[in-house]
Amino acid sequence: MRRFAPRLLACALMGAGAAQASPFTVDQLLAQQRLGPVSVDPSQRWLVVPTTGPYDSAPRWDLEDLTPMTITRLSVFDLRKGGAPRVFPSNAGSPEAWGYNPGPYAPSGAKMAVTRARSGSLEVGILNLTDGAVVWTGLFPVTDVMGRSLQWRSDDVLLVLAKDPATPTTAGVVGPPAEQRLIDRWRATRENRVGVTVMGSGRYLDQTPALPPSRLVAVDATRGLGQVLAQGDFFDLEVAPGGRFVGLLSNGPPLAPDPSVPAMTTDPFRRHRLTVVDLVAGGAWSPCPSCDVAVDLLAWSPGGAGLLVYARGDNDPWSAARYWRIDALTRRAAPLHDRDITPMAETTGYGSRVPRADWMSETPVxxxxxxxxxxxxxxxxxxxxKAPLNLTAALPPGPRRLEATGPAGIVASQGGRLWRIDPLGRATLLGAGRSLQGAGLPGGERLVFNNRPRPEDLALMLDDGPRPTPVVLDKARLRPLGLDAPTDETLLLVAGQARAAVTLKQDAHGVETVLLRRAGQAPQALATLNAHLAQVDFSAPRAVSHLGPRGETLTSWLYMPTTPPSGAKVPLVVIPYPGKVYPTAPTSQGPPARQLYLNLQILAGAGYAVLLPSLPVDTRREPAEGLADRILAAADAAATVEPRLDLNRMGLWGHSYGGYAVLSAAAQSRQFKAVIAGAFAADLASHYTRKSLLATVAPDAAVEIMVGAGWMEQGQGRMGAPPWVDPDRYVRNSPLLHADRITAPVMLVMGDLDSDPGQALTMFGALFRQNKDAVSLQYHGETHVIMTAANVADFHRRLLAFLRDNLGTSPGS
Incomplete structure (x- = not known):
């Protein structure tokens, strides 16, 4: 097992100039370390830097995309006293100690909630940052994707939304719970017990089972012992300032779809309910039992009694939703209403509604x-x-973002400029700039959209001067911190009280150094990651200009082999994804190139040119219409930029919607000589209903039927209607039904825990029936993206062999 590389960059690169550069390979990909979310505690004494060991050193692989958590360790730096960091655990990745992963800080900053891998889930512990003691609770939190599953009530009490580790979920680890449930059902049938999964619709909707209840548990931070305070299908919590009340969001009764309304990918299957628990007097209260409460907003007033949520009546559309003000002391709840002002939520491109609200002292904003x-x-x-007051009326036109709020007013941003606004709506321009991460640890989706800091806790980067300047607000005035912010480094966080910043410096080879910058001091290297890449050459992107479907100018990006032979023709692999537009080259494909799938640097290292084409959605056309022509137009433009491209040896590689795209394009042109499609849909009519193992055995986790319908009607599928309404449109846009026109050899890749794994066998069967050249790879235990190191390595070995067989390689590669 590899050890971590704690050496500083200077040591790691010693003697580098004499070594010969090498191309990027899958082995180097799997040996990479990763940096977790760097944070500083509320007192700004403790700086926590999470780093992982090499990816392929993970001791277990049942946590899917959470696998890096098993090899994460926390380096804790004392910003007051200095000195070497303390590392927790010291032997991360060994059988005795899984990795520690950071959670929320206690109010004083002296403790931090942490998690570690246990039983296919994550166990909660409490790390004392002062003395290094750790107490484990035996509790397994629900996923915090939507908001919080952990929050401190005080320095001595941590609240946890805990679940049975075997409970399945669509937002966390999918495989082990679903696999175990299927095995249990099989065993029950073999033993002459009932082994059945039930789902209901219409009058039988309530036959669909609900999840086992989770528990709100108060944990003694010293002993790790817990007390259950409430039970329900809770998925989010927010503790009021002062710690007397806690608001809880839970899944309610099933929600029947409206056949007359087009489905969206984000349409929920269950209503959401609000519960308020009094942690002092005891007891729970439902402020609006017949309200369907939106996720992403649980905002307590600074006084700890007022709560803002966004909700609609059970029988109302979301267009009738309102912000509700709830008084937990008097147990009164009422919607905010004014005949001239319409409170609103933002709508994302996926159709989800994001309420935006907070408090200015005890006044809702x-x-x-x-x-x-x-x-x-x-x-x-x-x-x-009396009446709503428009705080941002004086700002220039354009979207306004709330950055901070407090008794003395708010800070808002608009068009790249920052404004301080007092309670009467008088605005003062602070300057051009943006907000930065300050103290604390970022949380789930709700905390990203709402949960604004106080103005005095806000860290800002001003861009008005000759170079960016980190500042804080001090009594309504900007106070520079005297910190350097080099433009070639990424600013990770600013600790205003400590007058410190943490940056990430990356060299051309992908070697990363985490630096602590303090006023008047030389930068201190805190960690160096991926020193093994010091001699690796990565392909640099070259811009390719061409016209889009409406005559607009687009930019695609070409990556040549890292060591192309002089004068020789080079085969080209195109990686299309309809809807993707690349004004700049995607950073994810540059050094250190961490993508486990669709990693173009591995192709470039193996001697292939790679093109990322910009393919904006053309709403005048059906999804598959003209895809090959648009891809070929981008390839022709690339050949003008780089004459060494051999367009007679051109392949396609796509994943997810890109997998659908390459199969569609392959049925439209003989120009492509190899096609690799992963995690794709081939038969859109059958893909309308997802058939994952999770949906089959765990409908209580969340029925995925409407996810598929929403994706097809109003999502990427762009069918606009169910297949029984417009079957011809489904036929025209399904690669399966045009499989007779595919001439290129095809490789199909699918994880059997993906949302619709049967699509791979369906497409393979069509090619097999026609005796066409095809390979089907079904990776067992994998979901939408292949994650396990052995499977990642196996896939890339097969991928490169398939490309060599059909495209050849560059001479000398």
Whole structure:
């Protein structure tokens, strides 16, 4: 097992100039380390830097995309006293100690909640940052993707939303719970017990089972012992300031789809309910039992009694939703209402509704608009006792973002400029700039959209001067921190009280150094990652300009082999993804190139040129219409930029919607000589209903039927209607039904825990029936992306062999 590489960059690169450069390979990909979310505690004494060991050193692989958590260790730096960091655990990745992963800090900053891998899930522990003691609780939290599963009530009590580790979920680890449930059902049938999974629709909707209840547990931070305070299908919590109340969001009764309304990918299967628990007097209260409460907003007032949520009546559309003000002391709840102001939520491209609200002292601040103004005309309103006051009326036109809020007003950003606004709506321009991560640890989706800091806790980067300047607000004035912010480094966080910043410096080979920068001091290297890449050459992107479907100018990106032979023709692999537009080269494909799948640097290292084409969605056309022509137009433009490209040896590689795209294009042109499609849909009619193992055995986790319908009707599928309404459109856009036109050899790749793994066998069967050249790879225990190191290595070995067989390679590669 590899050890971590704690050496500083200077040591790691000693003697590097004499070594010969090498191309990037899958072995170097799997040996990579990763940097986790760097954070500083509320007191700004403790700086925590999470890093992993080499990816392929993980001791277990049942946590899927959470696998790096098994090899993560925390380096804790004392910003007051200095000195060497303490590392937890010291032997991460060994059978005796899985990795520690950071969680929320206690209010004083002296303790941190942490998690470690146990029983196919994550166990909660409490790390004392002062003395290094760790207490494990035996509790397994629900996923915190939507908000919080852990939050401190005080320095002595941690609240946990705990679940049975075997409970399945669509937002966390998928495989082990689903696999175990299937085995249990098989065993039950063999033993003459009932082995059945039930789902219901229409009058039988309530026959679909619900998840076992989770528990709200108060944990003694010293002993690790817990007390159950409430039970329910809870998935998010927020503790009120002062610690008396906690708001909980839970899954409610099943929600029947409306056949007359087009489905969206984000349509929920269950209603959401709000519960308020009094942690002092005891007891729980449902402020609006017949309200369907939106996720992404649970905002307590600074006084600890007022709560803001966004909700609709059970029988109302979301267009009728309102912000609700709840008084936990008097147990009163009422919607915010004004006949001239329409409170609103933002709508994402996937159709989900994101409410935006907070508090300015004890006054709600919500996003709204006057009359029939568009969403771009939305403003922030202080919802006082008399009438709503438009706080952002004086700002220039354009979307306004709330950055911070407190008793003295708010800080908002608009068009790259920052404004301080007092409670009367008087705005003062602070300058051009942006907000930065300050103290604390970023959380789930709700905390990203809402949960703004106080102005005095806000860290800002001003861009007005000759170079970016980190500042903080000090009594409504900007106070520079005297910190360097080099433009060739990524600023990770700013600790204003400690006058410190943490940056990430990366060289051309992908070697990364985490640096601590303090006013008046030389930068201190905290960690160096991926020193093994010091002699690796990565392919640099070259811009390729061409026209789009509406005559617009687009930029695609070409990557040549890292050691192309002089004058020789080079085979080209195109990686298309309809809807992707690349104004700049994607950083994910540059050094250190961490993508486990669709990693073009591995192809470039093996002697292939790679093209990432910009393919904006053309709503005038059906999804598959003209795909090959658009891909070939980008390839022709690339050949103009680089004459060494051999367009007679051109392949396609796509994943997910890109996998669908390459199969569609392969049925439209003989120009392609090899096609690799992963995690794809080939038969859109059958893909309308997902058939994953999770959906089959665990409908209580969340029925995936509407996810497939939403993807097909209003999502990427762009069918606009179910297949029984417009079957011809499904036929025209399904690669399966045009398999007779595919002439290129095809490699099909699928994980059997993906959302619809049967698509691979369906497409393979069509090619097999016609005796066409095809290979089907089904990786067992994998989901939408192949994650296990052995399978990643196996796939790339087969991928390169397939390309060599059909495209050849560059001479000398």
């Amino acid at each position: 919500v996003l709204g608009r006057r009359g029939d103004a568009s969403q771009d005309g939305a403003d922030w309103f202080a919802w006082g006792a």
